[in-house]
Amino acid sequence: MIYTDKIITNHKHLKNLRSILSYLLLLLLTLPVFGQDKKAGGPCEGCEAIYESPVPFDKLDMLAKLPDATWNGKKPLAINGIVYKADGKTPAPGVILYVYHTDETGHYTAKESAKGWEKRHGSIRGWMRTNAKGEYKFVTLRPAPYPGHTDPAHIHITIKEPTLNEYYIDEYLFDDDPLLTADKRAKLENRGGSGILKLKDVGTMYKAERNIYLGKNIPNYPSNQ
Ligand SMILES: [Fe+2]
Incomplete structure (x- = not known):
């Protein structure tokens, strides 16, 4: 027993x-x-593509011309803005921005020579570094939405502050896009502020502005930034 x-x-x-x-x-x-x-911005698949910059971060310019965005007969689109610190009013210099988008067919078409994330993000992509006034600008062509889907046309953006990990913010969207419905607008997280662009036709090109607010609606954003 x-x-x-x-x-x-x-x-x-x-x-x-x-x-x-x-x-x-x-x-x-x-x-x-x-x-x-716990990373600022939470998990982000593909955000590390920001590190594929063709030149070191400190050599990047505030202006990027996206390669391969040379569709015949289309007006270029210039997007510019100021990146502000978390206080919403101090310009943030030295912030790296990585953008990429679909081509006129709505695909992330990559060149045959593409390596790394370029295979997934396509070859229409570019990097910028905000200047002393927090300004950035890139010139490209308006992307098309994914064929056969209801997602609005968009430009992805990942940012990297000098002393913080990289994180994504709301995509650039187009205010006149019929796919950008009221329902979809209501669901936007407004990470970094609104990404909805209002295009101005200035004759030879379209222009649009988006200011970016660091940390705005970003989970785990440190309070000491
Ligand atoms: Fe996308």
């Missing part, structure tokens, strides 16, 4: 040990996920 009791007690200990080990294993497996969530 005593012997049986001992076996049962040992068995219970073993069960407890197994439970503890299972918990530890679960914790180990989920730690990287928690780590991702």
Whole structure:
């Protein structure tokens, strides 16, 4: 009887040990996920493409002309703005911006020589670094929406502040896009502020402005930035 009791007690200990080990294993497996969530902006697949800049960050200009956006007969689109710090009024110099978008067919078409994230993001992409006044500008052509889908046409943007990890903000969208419905507008997170562009036709090109507010609606954004 005593012997049986001992076996049962040992068995219970073993069960407890197994439970503890299972918990530890679960914790180990989920730690990287928690780590991702604590990053400013949360998890972001593909944000690391910002590090594929063809020149070192400190050599980037405030102006980018997106290569391969040379569709015949289309008017270029120039987008400019000021990046502000979290206080909403101090210009933020030295912020890296990475943008990419679909071509006139709505695809992220990549060149044959494409490497890394260019294969997924396509070859119409560019990098900028805000100047002392926090200004940035890029020139491209208006992208087309994904064919056969209801997503509005958009330009993706990832940003990197000098002392913070990279994170994505709301995509640039087009106010006159019929796919940008009231329902979709209501669901926008406005990360970094609104990304909806109002295009002005200035004859030879379209112009649009978007200011960016660092940390605005960005989860885990540090308070000391
Ligand atoms: Fe997209």
